Amino acid sequence: MGAHKWLDAARDVDGTGEYYALIAGKYIKASSGQTIPAYKPQEPEAVASLVQACSAAEIDAAFAAATAAQKKWRCVPLWKRGVILKNAAQYLRAAADEIAPVITAEVSKSIKAARDEVIRTVDLLEYTAEEAIRVLSVGEMVTSDAFPHNGRNKLSLVQRVPLGTITCIPPFNYPINLAGSKIGPALAAGNAAMVKPPSSGAASTASLCAAVHQALVDEFGPDSDILAVMSLVTGRGREIGDLLTTHPSAAATSFTGGSTGISVAKKAGMIPMQMELGGNDPAVVAEDADVALTVSQIVKGAFSYQGQRCTAVKVVFVVESLYDEVVAKVADKVAALTVGRPEDNSDIAAVISKSSADWIQSLFEDAVAKGGNAHAKTPWKRENNLIWPVVIENVSKDATITHEEQFGPILPFVKVASVDEAIELANSCKFGLQASVFTKGAERAIQIADRLEAGTVQINGAPSRGPDNFPFQGTKESGIGSQGVKYSLLAMTKIKSTVINLPEPSYSVA
Numbered sequence: 101m102g103a104h105k106w107l108d109a110a111r112d113v114d115g116t117g118e119y120y121a122l123i124a125g126k127y128i129k130a131s132s133g134q135t136i137p138a139y140k141p142q143e144p145e146a147v148a149s150l151v152q153a154c155s156a157a158e159i160d161a162a163f164a165a166a167t168a169a170q171k172k173w174r175c176v177p178l179w180k181r182g183v184i185l186k187n188a189a190q191y192l193r194a195a196a197d198e199i200a201p202v203i204t205a206e207v208s209k210s211i212k213a214a215r216d217e218v219i220r221t222v223d224l225l226e227y228t229a230e231e232a233i234r235v236l237s238v239g240e241m242v243t244s245d246a247f248p249h250n251g252r253n254k255l256s257l258v259q260r261v262p263l264g265t266i267t268c269i270p271p272f273n274y275p276i277n278l279a280g281s282k283i284g285p286a287l288a289a290g291n292a293a294m295v296k297p298p299s300s301g302a303a304s305t306a307s308l309c310a311a312v313h314q315a316l317v318d319e320f321g322p323d324s325d326i327l328a329v330m331s332l333v334t335g336r337g338r339e340i341g342d343l344l345t346t347h348p349s350a351a352a353t354s355f356t357g358g359s360t361g362i363s364v365a366k367k368a369g370m371i372p373m374q375m376e377l378g379g380n381d382p383a384v385v386a387e388d389a390d391v392a393l394t395v396s397q398i399v400k401g402a403f404s405y406q407g408q409r410c411t412a413v414k415v416v417f418v419v420e421s422l423y424d425e426v427v428a429k430v431a432d433k434v435a436a437l438t439v440g441r442p443e444d445n446s447d448i449a450a451v452i453s454k455s456s457a458d459w460i461q462s463l464f465e466d467a468v469a470k471g472g473n474a475h476a477k478t479p480w481k482r483e484n485n486l487i488w489p490v491v492i493e494n495v496s497k498d499a500t501i502t503h504e505e506q507f508g509p510i511l512p513f514v515k516v517a518s519v520d521e522a523i524e525l526a527n528s529c530k531f532g533l534q535a536s537v538f539t540k541g542a543e544r545a546i547q548i549a550d551r552l553e554a555g556t557v558q559i560n561g562a563p564s565r566g567p568d569n570f571p572f573q574g575t576k577e578s579g580i581g582s583q584g585v586k587y588s589l590l591a592m593t594k595i596k597s598t599v600i601n602l603p604e605p606s607y608s609v610a
């Protein structure tokens with residue numbers, strides 16, 4: 101039993117501790133009787149959490165109830181939807197210390213970073229509640245006399261309306277914040293949210309859903325059918341993902357993850373997609389970079405959460421004149437990072453799975469086979485899923501790691517003859533999420549930023565999705581559409597116009 105009844109209600113506290121699914125507004129165990137375990141990345145034999153293996157029938161039931169509930173939810177006043185989200189945020193804030201260890205156990209994020217993620221999501225929900233009022237309460241009126249051969253006899257009232265039920269699929273690395281960045285705007289805008297958590301991180305996402313569910317219960321009572329406006333449908337993505345994203349009642353998909361998203365998008369019918377996918381974010385270091393700033397940003401950007409961020413610095417292109425100095429100083433800092441358990445707030449803990457660790461190792465070995473080497477101060481070392489941080493120097497432009505996402509604590513450095521060459525290499529990548537440019541020249545920075553094919557370019561800073569009000573988007577295989585509170589509200593609504601036809605042109609006076 102924990103300190104929060106609403107959190108206990110979401111799991112079988114008297115039995116196995118397994119988390120329930122939330123379907124048609126009620127917590128349930130799957131009819132299959134099957135659960136799905138998530139193992140601790142640090143101790144791969146230890147179960148971190150258990151969630152329900154939902155069936156196709158349960159998914160159908162969740163959509164049917166959500167469709168009905170959304171028709172009522174969209175009629176709940178905008179301000180009241182905001183109050184409910186803010187109340188959910190308060191539940192979450194109160195339980196931050198209880199939820200953080202759940203994240204740590206499931207996805208091996210340090211306790212401090214896990215708690216920060218919970219509080220970041222509290223802020224996100226509160227901001228969303230307010231931004232929804234600013235964005236959705238105001239429409240526009242378009243007059244016909246702006247268009248040739250028309251008088252002012254038609255007035256188009258333009259408003260934004262919800263889409264329906266939005267399938268929300270976050271990845272493992274931010275199981276609360278990236279769930280909240282979908283659920284918050286979806287509900288604030290009057291949609292229903294069909295949440296499918298990542299298998300590693302499902303209990304974390306379930307904890308967020310429990311806070312939202314309790315805020316709904318407080319407002320509407322435990323038996324109201326409007327509670328079905330948010331469902332939590334658990335199961336392996338490869339088994340239930342298609343059922344969710346291609347369901348006839350799904351009005352849109354908001355997905356964050358890796359290349360899986362490309363196949364999800366290809367299979368989707370005529371529904372809007374918000375796709376935030378992988379990245380191979382390059383850092384371009386020019387001759388006139390501030391070396392101390394560059395080094396600290398690269399280390400923070402590349403190694404936070406073991407490099408398991410879509411916005412991690414994933415490859416560094418440094419001009420010849422600064423190459424040795426930058427590599428040496430980065431290696432000094434990386435060698436000082438602490439490596440160990442996430443419970444101890446180590447800088448570097450285990451990566452998410454054995455297959456991920458194997459992939460990272462294969463990229464390291466390929467880079468070495470093509471002429472690169474681990475810097476002497478950061479040798480390669482691995483124990484199960486724990487990989488010590490490595491600076492790889494002298495990396496060939498042909499090494500796979502220069503154009504594929506490692507999602508781990510190893511960082512390749514490529515020496516380039518010029519910034520032009522760095523831009524060319526960066527742009528040759530299939531991804532285009534974010535990029536960083538380090539130079540003291542403001543005008544030059546902007547010119548370089550303009551030439552980099554990326555959804556966002558950071559000048560003298562590491563890539564970052566946050567703060568969560570910023571627009572966040574990728575080009576090429578990094579995604580479709582923009583995320584960020586306002587941009588998600590826009591993505592999760594569509595324009596509806598109502599035209600007033602006047603019998604004759606009418607020109608308004610002041």
Ligand SMILES: NC(=O)C1=CN([C@@H]2O[C@H](COP(=O)(O)OP(=O)(O)OC[C@H]3O[C@@H](n4cnc5c(N)ncnc54)[C@H](OP(=O)(O)O)[C@@H]3O)[C@@H](O)[C@H]2O)C=CC1
Pocket residue numbers: 269270271272273274296297298299300335336337338340341342345356357358359360361364376377378379409410411505507533574578579
């Ligand atoms: N651009 C961005 O905003 C961000 C991108 N990412 C990217 O996410 C990746 C890491 O996250 P990871 O969780 O491993 O990504 P995955 O693509 O493996 O999984 C993402 C989500 O998709 C689900 N899923 C799996 N198969 C399907 C399917 N067929 N249909 C629908 N959903 C499915 C997963 O469920 P299950 O776990 O059950 O398989 C999970 O919830 C990296 O590539 C990273 O760059 C991460 C954060 C931010």
Ligand SMILES: O=C(O)[C@H](O)COP(=O)(O)O
Pocket residue numbers: 273274408409410411412563564565566567
């Ligand atoms: O997976 C990711 O990289 C997250 O979207 C990163 O968010 P952040 O850059 O704000 O930490």
